[in-house]
């Protein structure tokens with residue numbers, strides 16, 4: 271929690287003003303009952319109207335001043351609190367942006383969202399409340415006791431009995447509430463997780479008729495959160511009447527004992543009324559502080575979760591001094607690369623060595639789960655290798671600035687991801703300053719121009735969130751166009767033809783080959799037809815290279831390749 275306090279630094283000036291105004295407010299409020307006692311004792315009891323008018327209007331002024339300070343104080347503390355929240359959110363967001371995929375896998379997307387929104391809100395709420403209470407309540411409590419004592423020493427004994435009772439009661443209730451509050455964030459995480467999975471997986475859920483069980487799963491998480499909140503609120507609700515009873519009993523006893531003292535002529539009426547008010551102020555401030563202390567653990571749990579996000583040092587970061595590649599373009603080399611996912615028993619790929627050069631097409635083929643995607647994810651350094659090294663343009667990817675490395679690569683991921691916006695915007699994502707010609711050229715090669723032209727507004731047609739208004743093949747072609755528009759030295763296409771029909775697949779590859787004569791093309795594919803005429807085919811099996819060469823060579827030497835081929839092509843085609 272305290273580590274988040276560094277975010278207050280830009281608001282130091284505002285903070286000092288908050289303290290000044292709240293201080294002024296509490297002093298004014300402490301002064302009011304004394305003034306009232308004067309008016310009652312010296313004005314009303316003696317029938318001096320002039321005195322009442324004079325001190326009465328004085329009281330009014332002090333009251334107005336106190337309200338003014340209270341308003342300005344709240345205003346300033348809101349500015350500080352909201353600014354604090356905004357800064358923390360910014361910081362968390364930019365930290366998450368720098369995460370590598372490993373860190374995303376670790377914390378989880380749903381939890382990252384809760385942490386950036388709800389957790390920060392919790393801390394922010396506490397900050398806004400805390401700023402007010404932390405200054406105001408202690409002054410009111412201590413000041414109130416001192417002032418009450420100055421009005422009548424004997425009556426102060428009542429407070430000496432009531433306050434400990436109150437503290438014990440509140441303390442024991444807080445002991446029950448705090449663990450419940452702490453559990454709240456985790457339960458909220460769960461609700462978010464289920465909700466997110468449901469929203470993104472709605473098609474699958476419908477197709478498999480899992481609506482009912484998914485509903486049940488959500489209901490359970492939701493119920494869990496609700497039960498917890500209800501428990502907390504029940505206890506909180508019981509505090510209030512208990513406090514009112516205690517306060518009323520205190521009032522009665524002050525009036526009872528005060529009345530006796532007045533009839534013995536050792537106390538004045540005005541002083542008793544002032545004493546009553548001081549007692550109330552003291553008790554209110556204690557309640558305020560308790561509310562704060564109940565809220566602190568929840569915010570504390572949130573603060574820990576925020577700090578967890580901020581503390582993660584991305585395992586993949588830029589070297590202090592990036593090495594230049596010295597003008598070489600389009601060279602990719604794997605030297606005895608082995609890599610395993612964190613926590614996995616076996617390496618996902620092992621002992622991979624090969625080199626790809628400009629103008630060549632390297633195809634990677636292999637069964638699902640054989641490590642094809644893993645292998646090519648190592649080139650843009652989405653993950654770091656375990657041993658061996660990956661060289662791009664002659665430089666180890668770990669010695670290059672990530673930005674520079676990724677600028678060399680046109681990457682088409684296995685699942686095409688589009689962003690909400692127009693078709694043109696999505697293609698321009700690959701290159702900010704692409705002209706309209708460049709965009710339509712890229713679309714042309716990616717065989718996308720036909721269906722784009724058929725859309726209602728052409729390149730200005732809107733793509734909905736996640737590209738749901740396009741077919742799988744259309745999405746694939748747009749994400750290929752997005753990579754093409756960059757004109758990088760290295761193209762990586764991860765199974766990007768899987769949703770295309772054979773004709774489009776063939777046309778696309780022919781156009782691609784013409785376009786990329788000076789670049790290196792690395793294509794992952796399932797279909798033999800797609801890879802057959804590549805300059806180099808790498809056959810992967812369980813993370814290992816079991817064959818490398820041209821189609822003809824592999825047919826003679828590689829059993830796995832022959833099996834893949836014979837499962838897909840008929841006898842005549844093979845011959």
Ligand code: ADP
Nearest residue numbers: 375611614618637638639640641642643644645
């Ligand atoms: P392919 O693309 O050839 O179908 P992948 O490279 O995606 O295969 O997967 C290779 C292996 O690595 C699989 O056994 C898979 O379970 C595992 N794997 C893939 N992604 C992850 C990940 N993010 N975390 C842990 N294991 C993974």
Ligand code: MG
Nearest residue numbers: 642643684765
């Ligand atoms: Mg894959």
